[in-house]
Amino acid sequence: MSGADDSKLTRRQLVSGAGALVAGGALGVAGCGSASPARPIPHVELGSQPSGLPARQHAWSATLPVDEFGNAVVPKYDRLLFFDVDGKPGLASVGLLEAALRTLERRFRWGPDGLLFTAGWGPDYFEHVLGVISPIPKAKALSDFELPTVDRYHLCLHLACDNERALSDIEGALVHGESLPGADGPLDISPALRWRETRTGFVGAGLPHAHQNVSGIPPGDPVPGGSPLFMGFKSGFAKNQATEDDVTIPTGPFADGTTQHVSYMRLRLDSWYQNLSYPERVQRMHSPQTTPDDVAHFTDNPPTHAAQLNQAIRADGVIGHAQTSAQARRNNRPVIIRRDFDTIDGGQAGLHFVAVQRTIEDFVRTRTAMNAASAQLQNPEIGSTVNNGINEFIFVLKRANYILPARAQRAFPLLPGREQTLR
Amino acid sequence: MSRPIVCFGRRVGAIALVVVLVAGCASANKTSSMASSGSAGSGKTASGSGSMPGMSMGGSSVSPAMAANMNTKGISVGGLHPIPTQLLASTDWQGMRIEAYATTAVPFIVFTGTSMQMVKPTKQTSFHLMVSLTDASTGVAIPYSTVWATIKRAGKVVYDERQYPMISRYMGPHYGNDVTVPGSGTYELSLLVSPPVSARHIEYQNVWMAPHQADFTFHWKQPAGM
Numbered sequence: 131m132s133g134a135d136d137s138k139l140t141r142r143q144l145v146s147g148a149g150a151l152v153a154g155g156a157l158g159v160a161g162c163g164s165a166s167p168a169r170p171i172p173h174v175e176l177g178s179q180p181s182g183l184p185a186r187q188h189a190w191s192a193t194l195p196v197d198e199f200g201n202a203v204v205p206k207y208d209r210l211l212f213f214d215v216d217g218k219p220g221l222a223s224v225g226l227l228e229a230a231l232r233t234l235e236r237r238f239r240w241g242p243d244g245l246l247f248t249a250g251w252g253p254d255y256f257e258h259v260l261g262v263i264s265p266i267p268k269a270k271a272l273s274d275f276e277l278p279t280v281d282r283y284h285l286c287l288h289l290a291c292d293n294e295r296a297l298s299d300i301e302g303a304l305v306h307g308e309s310l311p312g313a314d315g316p317l318d319i320s321p322a323l324r325w326r327e328t329r330t331g332f333v334g335a336g337l338p339h340a341h342q343n344v345s346g347i348p349p350g351d352p353v354p355g356g357s358p359l360f361m362g363f364k365s366g367f368a369k370n371q372a373t374e375d376d377v378t379i380p381t382g383p384f385a386d387g388t389t390q391h392v393s394y395m396r397l398r399l400d401s402w403y404q405n406l407s408y409p410e411r412v413q414r415m416h417s418p419q420t421t422p423d424d425v426a427h428f429t430d431n432p433p434t435h436a437a438q439l440n441q442a443i444r445a446d447g448v449i450g451h452a453q454t455s456a457q458a459r460r461n462n463r464p465v466i467i468r469r470d471f472d473t474i475d476g477g478q479a480g481l482h483f484v485a486v487q488r489t490i491e492d493f494v495r496t497r498t499a500m501n502a503a504s505a506q507l508q509n510p511e512i513g514s515t516v517n518n519g520i521n522e523f524i525f526v527l528k529r530a531n532y533i534l535p536a537r538a539q540r541a542f543p544l545l546p547g548r549e550q551t552l553r
Numbered sequence: 554m555s556r557p558i559v560c561f562g563r564r565v566g567a568i569a570l571v572v573v574l575v576a577g578c579a580s581a582n583k584t585s586s587m588a589s590s591g592s593a594g595s596g597k598t599a600s601g602s603g604s605m606p607g608m609s610m611g612g613s614s615v616s617p618a619m620a621a622n623m624n625t626k627g628i629s630v631g632g633l634h635p636i637p638t639q640l641l642a643s644t645d646w647q648g649m650r651i652e653a654y655a656t657t658a659v660p661f662i663v664f665t666g667t668s669m670q671m672v673k674p675t676k677q678t679s680f681h682l683m684v685s686l687t688d689a690s691t692g693v694a695i696p697y698s699t700v701w702a703t704i705k706r707a708g709k710v711v712y713d714e715r716q717y718p719m720i721s722r723y724m725g726p727h728y729g730n731d732v733t734v735p736g737s738g739t740y741e742l743s744l745l746v747s748p749p750v751s752a753r754h755i756e757y758q759n760v761w762m763a764p765h766q767a768d769f770t771f772h773w774k775q776p777a778g779m
Contacts, residue, residue: 274747275699275715277764345710398713405672410665418666447666478710506750514699514747515715517666522715525701 169321171222174229176552177315183240185386187248187534188467188486190290191374193241199429201368205242205290206334208471209297210392210482211304212283213323215259219542221551223322228541228552230304233315238291245296247289249540250390250532255284260544266389266490269529272497275514275521278393281530283326286392288469288484294332301328329394331473331482334358338472346396346479352403360397360472360479361520363415369431370452372467376460377488383544386536388486391493394528397472397479402523414519417450418442440508447511449502451519458492458499465492481524490531641682642742642769647760650689651746651767653702654724655680658731663717674731679773684716684728684744698761699747700728704740711735734773742769 184192194202215223231249238245253264269280287304289297300317302308305325307318332341338360342353347360354362377388402411412422417435419442424433434456435442442449458465466487473480487493500519505512515522535543542548641653658674658681674681682702686695696718704712716728734740744767 271764274750274764275701275745277745277766346713396710396713401714405663405670406665413666445667447664503750511664511666513718514750515701516717517664525703525713 169216171220171226171321172316173222174225174316176225176229177232177236179232180235180240183235183537185536185538186374186378186388187537187540188377188388188390189374190246190469193246195242196368199368201430202366203242204333204366204469205246206292206332206337207290207294207297208331208333208469208482208484209289209301210327210329210484211287211289211301211325212281212327212329213285213287213319213325215255215284215542216322216324219259219322219545221545221547224542224545224548224551226316226322227319229315230317230319231540233313233317234300236315237310237313238296242290242292245289245291245300247287248390248534250286250288250392250534251543252281252283252286252530252532254282256544259284262544265384266531266533269391269393269531272494272526272529273501273514273521274503276526278526278529281392281528283530285323286390286530286532288390288392290469297330329473329475329482331471331475333471341472341474342479344474344477344479346398346400348400348404350403352399360399360481361402361415361523362411363425364428365470366468367428367430367432370434370464372464372487374467376463376465377467377486377492379488384533384535384539387539388488388534389490389493390532390534391483391485391487391490392528392530392532393483393526394473394475395481395483395524395526397481398523398525399479402520413446413448413450414517415451417453418446418448419453420450439502443505443508443512447509448517449505449512449519451500451521454502454505454519455496455500458496464496466496480527486534641771642767644767644769645689646746646765646767648689649695649746649761650685650687650692651744652685652687653742653744653769653771654683654685655732655771656683657681661717661719661729661731672731675733677733678731679734679775680732682716682729682732683719683724685724686728686746694726695749696726697749697751698728701745701747702730702732703743703745704732704734705743706735706738706740708741711740737773737775739770739772742771743767744769 191202194204196202227249231247234245234247240246253266253268256262256264269278271278289300291297299308299310303310303313303317304319307320310317332338335356335358338357339351339353339355342351342360347353352362353360358364379385379387379389406414409422412420412425416425416432417438419435419438420433432452434452435450436453436456436459439449439453439457442453455464466485468483468485470481470483470485473482485493485496487496501514501521502512502518503514505518506514512518533543534540538552541552639655641655643650643652645651658678660671660673663670663672684700684702686698686700687693688695700716702712702714702716703710711734712732714730714732716730718726719729720726746761746765746767748761748763
């Protein structure tokens with residue numbers, strides 16, 4: 131399978147996550163086609179699982195602290211690890227991965243102060259490894275102004291917690307067999323899964339400000355100190371997200387699972403900060419009906435002014451990102467949960483947009499609404515990337531879709547015979 | 554005699570150009586050969602290269618519209634005189650000619666909904682990038698597209714911006730923005746051209762239906778004093 135990039139990082143760069151972030155980011159990518167010699171896959175003890183873990187891998191919300199308005203405070207650091215299945219997987223492969231994930235569950239409490247993670251499987255795993263129809267479609271370009279690489283990785287591990295060093299240590303243990311302090315079971319999954327790429331990032335007040343000396347952010351430290359994201363605005367308000375129940379697959383082999391979209395986009399914020407005033411940035415992020423004073427008083431449900439979109443198009447000549455995205459709501463709620471985070475991978479300001487939703491189509495609908503491609507047919511002053519939300523400031527480089535099975539199905543889902551290994 | 558118009562389910566409003574160049578960009582340089590080429594198709598194609606004086610080019614050429622204005626002497630716009638413009642790169646895609654020009658950086662006006670904003674080049678601005686999309690056989694400008702330009706040096710992104718749909722006296726409808734690059738050197742330019750969002754006469758029924766990326770190499774020589 132092929133990834134997005136052929137650039138390589140040394141193993142030292144790869145595992146020194148904290149240092150890499152500070153030094154300009156780590157976009158680790160393994161060489162393509164570097165088929166490793168087949169290694170015997172050890173048979174390991176599965177080990178026990180702590181009681182009380184949710185059946186859903188994506189059940190993170192109950193563990194998150196909330197602010198004074200009830201908005202979840204998400205983990206500060208994230209890491210995406212991408213793998214391909216090495217050779218033909220057998221039951222030992224199932225045991226090896228499941229045992230490693232159980233070791234993590236025993237080592238870290240389920241929550242941002244410990245560790246939250248998901249294992250997602252891509253279309254190529256189902257179609258090329260198992261030879262079955264994929265439960266999710268391949269990703270594709272979602273606007274006329276992007277031409278992304280579509281990742282074809284088999285497995286995406288999304289790790290998140292408040293301790294950046296822990297994420298680095300976990301990666302070293304999973305990928306390179308390094309020891310993880312406090313761990314009491316197997317962690318090295320490299321005999322069964324070939325590491326292909328690592329993406330890193332952060333989200334939370336102060337972190338973007340501290341990492342803004344990178345390409346894509348103009349000089350002068352424009353990112354506000356209290357902003358959780360590079361663009362200077364907060365997202366993920368409590369009532370501006372789908373619920374975990376909303377995004378959970380109700381029936382079938384992936385019941386209690388969900389789907390995940392993972393994209394990587396470059397941020398180019400020179401004109402965002404240099405050509406637009408703060409009120410103009412408010413217009414583009416929210417709506418032309420929104421004022422800076424409104425933003426200062428947001429609690430848990432900022433108004434999107436979705437119903438005034440046509441007025442904005444015709445009378446204001448500018449439309450807002452929240453305003454257009456809200457067109458995809460169902461029962462007045464978004465249909466996706468954003469779990470995105472900023473990045474300085476490769477020394478470049480960017481955003482790893484991770485979202486979970488019941489179907490990939492829900493994500494496509496949301497992104498299509500955000501494009502607002504028809505606005506220019508009503509008012510030619512609004513182009514695809516002119517006066518149209520934040521479309522002109524993000525450039526999508528990579529996209530991929532995964533399915534997150536229920537926790538019990540997370541290791542090599544649908545592989546025949548896997549259940550007997552996990553008994 | 555009128556010709557049938559193909560509409561792709563999209564109704565188009567009036568003129569869609571939202572940016573106006575304050576200074577013109579006619580060139581006094583005469584044509585010469587261009588070292589770029591491309592092929593029609595979809596996805597990512599084309600590889601060309603160019604350079605320019607001030608940009609150390611081997612040669613340059615200009616569009617028919619520009620050529621018509623080149624011989625105009627003594628014209629000034631807003632107190633600025635015509636600015637030399639050279640071809641940076643060129644390729645064809647399904648009958649669309651994609652050309653990138655570089656000019657001396659100029660101020661331009663952007664309509665931001667209900668107001669206008671002057672965008673002025675800074676001392677660091679290297680040049681003004683102008684991307685021209687025309688019918689390769691007629692030279693007629695193709696509006697209603699979206700163009701995104703990415704410039705890299707040694708694989709590192711140094712510029713990455715969508716280009717404003719823009720009009721000027723000397724270039725007519727085109728797509729442009731001011732560009733800052735970190736000094737003299739060889740750069741890779743990628744242009745992502747989106748399908749024009751418009752009704753179409755029938756000769757354009759089956760072309761430019763998906764985004765297209767054109768890749769080039771050019772050499773930039775920083776003028777003295779910058």
